[in-house]
Amino acid sequence: MIPSRRHFLRRTAQSGLAALSVASFPAAASALLPDEPATRPEPARIKPDHVVRSLPENMVWGYFGANVPAVYTVKDGDVVEIQTVNPSGVSRTNPEEFYTKNNLPIDAHAQEVIAIMKTVKPEPSGIRGHMLTGPIAIDGAQPGDTLEIRMLDLTFPAGFGVNSVWPGGGGIPEAVTSRETFVYRYDAKRKVAILKEGVEIPLKPFMGVMALSPPPETGRVSSIPPAFFGGNLDIKHLTKGTTLYLPVSVPGGMFTTGDGHGAQGNGEVSGVAIETALTLTAKFIVHKGKKLTMPRAETPTHFIAVGLDKDLNKAMKNALTEAVTFMKDELGFTFNEALSIASTGVDFEVSQVVDQTLGVHAMIPKAIFTKRKFPYWT
Template structure:
């Protein structure tokens, strides 16, 4: 039995200075990138987008979603869109140049974009705070009750470093942190790793921490920090190049917004942030008419991903389990008891993050365990 993508969708209801300098890197290491030399794209990448949305102040929104937020661009159903984003982690609004000079990072073209954004993009007047985001983007044809499919075609780095921080009151053990410190991870161009210091190398696996549609109009403007049913700060590290995110549409055009790029992240994001980095997302938007989701879902070449969210981690786990069982019951035809048994014996439940007010658990449902089925996929 071949299960199509449309069947899959059916009925789914800051601041601190870096402790690391160039001199701290290991002698003889592979060339490390600076912000003058962004990490090269994969040789297989040959994607020509229909639209390019640049990381300019006029295309940014600082920290919130809402049905009344003016759109910066309109695209068509099926279009491929290149969306440039910035992640100014470690960069202050009052003196944005300071971060680059104190960390021996040149103020190149990308750094100038970040500085211009920090100087010119204003926070939300009511006091809502969150991430620096690109958007929102209006997808022609998307209407409430539809589902928007976001195919992640490529993710590239416009700068050769990322930033991680720890601070008192933040992360998974907030009372244990006694001082603020910011760490610069420099990227190795040959081996695609992020180097903290000699002997510490994190494989680069970039993904967008925030991908969201607008909440319904009656919700008003909301912070980008806690994730919700419309997406947002999901922080699911598996949403890399070649994967797909499905989000429910609540307003005309959907109003897609993205940012909070991550070079790599461990499940949990336990310091409070990942390797925060600017990323360029290239994605195809596909509208599924009348296909209604209650929660985000995702798909990789090897897994289906069901998402659970709640301020209580125990409830987030229960919600993820419920979503996984519902998916296997409604989409794959198993009984409730069969689906729960499969979830217990073949599905991994991972903590997405524990630091975003609303906590996340995602269920990794392997396609390989369903040996009599073939699942079509776009990659």
């Protein structure tokens, strides 16, 4: 184990803009997309210790809870491939219609989505949210620990994503008068998502939802609003090569993920991003007795502090407090020095304004600390 929390947070960093590269497209998507040039070798695929498939028995629809049983158990340090699905636009009553209407193949992945929509039941009390894979228990994780999640790879099992607008949703809900769903088709060669001719969005995939189970006294909660245990953070920088840290509240931690995004602008202002199926390959590391009160992340170029609240002003204040606390406690600055650095060298970005609890994240660049080195795992 790493001997101190400061050393732990220095070593565990998340990747910034230099690492926001698109993951490889697997065979499931290659039938839809142009092949990469033959002269470009395929990157070596990471061999996981475990694979958690996107099957109905491995899914939970829209909620977290300490009493939600694990679908899989892994060891501290294991590498796990976690398959997720994107049911956006797919109905429970006629799930095949979405694919035929949009001229999309009902391939093996689509058949998994259809089976999930026909089989997986929402939470009985009426809680609603995302279609998620998990929970996955990490052996040895206990309340008071921190779980490190290293994003080793992110791949697309399907060659498209979906964005929607609807009355009452998004950042200007009163202005939207009709519902419309947009299918973005992926160009693997150029690594872009195409809405229509002349509109191409660079693909930068990340998981919108990554959570541990909340403590038992919280009960079951929706996956829509993020919280101290993670969840629907929608931070677009959490891409391949990055690291997220979450506080453990229950034995095993119980990691759940989903809500894959092909790309997202800060704010997620229509209410959703390019919603997409993603396969996450992650390494789980338990840090004993390393207690966090909020999620933290790091990249090769940045530390990321997170602020959440139903009020965006308070979310901003919370992100600032987290950033100053990090620089004070982990980097050794005084409070006033840390606040000055936050004002002159740190960017505060709005993660999302559409998930009931709103998010702001502080991007703390490592390069401004010229006398320090921050080793990283990538």
